[in-house]
Amino acid sequence: MARILILGGYGFTGRLLARHLLEQSEAQITLAGRHLENAQAYAEQLNTEFKGERVSARRADAASRQSLHEALDAVDLLLVAAPTTQHADTVIRAALESDVDYLDIQLDAQKLALLKSLAPDIARAGRCFITEAGFHPGLPAAMVHYAARRLDRLDTAVIAGYLNMGRALPYSDAVDELMEVFRNYQAQFFRNREWTRPGQYEVREVGFGGEIGVRKCYSMFFEELRALPQMYPTLQELGFFMSGSHWLVDWIITPLVLGGLKLAPRRGIRPLGKLMWWGMQTFSRPPYRVLLKVEARGENNGKPVKIEITISHSDAYELTAIPVVACLLQYLDGSACRPGLWMMGHLVEPVRLFRDMEQMGVRISQLS
Numbered sequence: 001m002a003r004i005l006i007l008g009g010y011g012f013t014g015r016l017l018a019r020h021l022l023e024q025s026e027a028q029i030t031l032a033g034r035h036l037e038n039a040q041a042y043a044e045q046l047n048t049e050f051k052g053e054r055v056s057a058r059r060a061d062a063a064s065r066q067s068l069h070e071a072l073d074a075v076d077l078l079l080v081a082a083p084t085t086q087h088a089d090t091v092i093r094a095a096l097e098s099d100v101d102y103l104d105i106q107l108d109a110q111k112l113a114l115l116k117s118l119a120p121d122i123a124r125a126g127r128c129f130i131t132e133a134g135f136h137p138g139l140p141a142a143m144v145h146y147a148a149r150r151l152d153r154l155d156t157a158v159i160a161g162y163l164n165m166g167r168a169l170p171y172s173d174a175v176d177e178l179m180e181v182f183r184n185y186q187a188q189f190f191r192n193r194e195w196t197r198p199g200q201y202e203v204r205e206v207g208f209g210g211e212i213g214v215r216k217c218y219s220m221f222f223e224e225l226r227a228l229p230q231m232y233p234t235l236q237e238l239g240f241f242m243s244g245s246h247w248l249v250d251w252i253i254t255p256l257v258l259g260g261l262k263l264a265p266r267r268g269i270r271p272l273g274k275l276m277w278w279g280m281q282t283f284s285r286p287p288y289r290v291l292l293k294v295e296a297r298g299e300n301n302g303k304p305v306k307i308e309i310t311i312s313h314s315d316a317y318e319l320t321a322i323p324v325v326a327c328l329l330q331y332l333d334g335s336a337c338r339p340g341l342w343m344m345g346h347l348v349e350p351v352r353l354f355r356d357m358e359q360m361g362v363r364i365s366q367l368s
């Protein structure tokens, strides 16, 4: 039975990861974080709901190598679901030194650079490290692979996201991490078989259908997209576009935040994060939903084809946890457990991933 330690196992995403893992697998779960009493309380709750006393609790601090080493004794996989990118070096090295596999759901350029620099060590140690897992990052590349499976030839793949989480969410360290992403914001997309400059962004109107309708969307780059043109040499256009929210957030608060982060890249994170979060919470209007859509064009049997695949959920944390657990099902049965460093979007078998996600409650629709 695999033994999985979830760092942040009682946070917004961690709680759902634990629950879905208990439902979908036979794994033994350890919930870890800096407050043992919080981990114990949730472990007790899960053990009353799920048979077999499969959940335990541990104190672990991402800032402390010693505490991570102790927590990772007798563990097979470290699942990082805590907003701890500032401690990525400590966490990643602790996983390698403890000889455990690793999966993170974080979006962070420095963490990714560190993992890439350690990739030869990871492979030599025979460990499987999976990074950039979740909804975004995680699903954009998987959606392109999924679309490509349904076409003889893939010419264009444009992914668009609608993210409207509602109004009642408290500020957390994860928002600070979002500000780090804003600070390093990259907007390039692939057009006419070439990547545009990182700072060059494009605005497009995207139709999401239903109550959401047509929205203005802004290009946003994810590292997982970079390898796709080599994987599909017929690709001429590829990109990710994120929908805007209220005009005040798009045209006043976001430029203020981006400018502020340039002037005060460190000290500005918390106050500007609070301003951004306040704007997103105060001006958000229904429908409260998260949705990703890929529109792909290509050819089947010599004829031009267009397909659209949409995945959505009413809860953004569910849409983060479910793909991770669907990926872990492939890791746990060995089909996605290979030595080396992998991005979730490229490691998984996409057809099974989407089937398993649907079974766990994600709404998936396809048009062609």
Ligand SMILES: NC(=O)c1ccc[n+]([C@@H]2O[C@H](COP(=O)([O-])OP(=O)(O)OC[C@H]3O[C@@H](n4cnc5c(N)ncnc54)[C@H](OP(=O)(O)O)[C@@H]3O)[C@@H](O)[C@H]2O)c1
Pocket (backbone or CB within 6 Å): 007, 008, 009, 010, 011, 012, 013, 014, 032, 033, 034, 035, 038, 060, 061, 062, 063, 081, 082, 083, 084, 085, 105, 106, 107, 132, 133, 134, 135, 136, 137, 138, 172, 173, 174, 177, 178, 320
């Ligand atoms: N890939 C995606 O699609 C996606 C989507 C959403 C979020 N995310 C990322 O997922 C991560 C978690 O987000 P979230 O909103 O679920 O976070 P969250 O609810 O704020 O996470 C809190 C959890 O992390 C623990 N934690 C915080 N600091 C810690 C430390 N130094 N050492 C150990 N545990 C610590 C907390 O416990 P204690 O405070 O008791 O230590 C708690 O269990 C973030 O990195 C976020 O950016 C990714």
